[in-house]
Amino acid sequence: MAAAVFHQSLGSFVIHGQANSTTNLTKLNSKCFKVEVGVLRKKSPRSGNMNIKAIQASSSQTSVFDHISSPSINTTEESQKKQNEAALILIRHGESLWNEKNLFTGCVDVPLTKKGVEEAIEAGKRISNIPVDMIYTSSLIRAQMTAMLAMTQHRRKKVPVIVHNETEQARVWSQIYSEETKKQSIPVIASWRLNERMYGELQGLNKQETADRYGKEQVHEWRRSYDIPPPNGESLEMCAERAVAYFKDQIVPQLQSGKNVMIAAHGNSLRSIIMYLDKLTSQEVISLELSTGIPMLYIFKEGNFIRRGSPAGPSEAGVYAYTRSLALYRQKLDEMLN
């Protein structure tokens, strides 16, 4: 079960899955207290001012999430733009073979473990009622596997199709010649800018052995500080320069046009994006931990990102109560599929 936890003393929070997960490095102490998933009022003043009832009452617009076949719920691109509302799902990849071995991975391209595959499928179940129009992944296989496995669970059953624009030939050779087939597809765009932070000379080293050798504090600084890079690697700040820039340049315009977006990426590239979305300070981001395979939902509305936390299940009431659009989308899926 996912939970978001405030760290009272630091005023920041962690997002984690199983308490005993090997990838969850967060130690919860007595100063931490749980809050309802997705209601991070303290760190999200924009969302903190709203309660669910108020939001239900205020969201009387027509749906922006509807690309399913019923004509009664289709909206034009123009009205989507006007409404300016879209879902944003972030997923850290499932456990990789090097997570399992406790090795620094960074930009080394290793696949998921069996547990990672299961985590990705579970993540997919949790978001199976949330609309997805575009998928962004890093160029690394663990993020791409996660996105594809998660989408096998989506109730809408659109087909994720990797966009190949790396050369003109690749672009031409991967064309789809049916408008109907295109409509039933979800473009998947892979970019190295969403890759894990490049871990430099730590890549391939065992995390425990490195801590034994250089000291726990030094290794924690390399792993979690904002601006201290590991030897010949990227600091979180350097990672943010490419990942957040990509998010702002490529992904925000899609959200602004009403497209619902899923991003499958990595612990640190997502930490940098969440730092931007939640306006965390460089001190607060130190305590931000993401477990493997836990989806997190934001609503983009009127230029703001409103954190909705992690859907614990495909029908979690809180998620759907939040916007009329999401509730309608889910209802239409129920009607279509039942």
Ligand SMILES: O=C(O)[C@@H](CO)OP(=O)(O)O
């Ligand atoms: O090894 C890595 O690439 C990352 C993510 O698994 O590790 P860390 O938790 O140290 O940032």
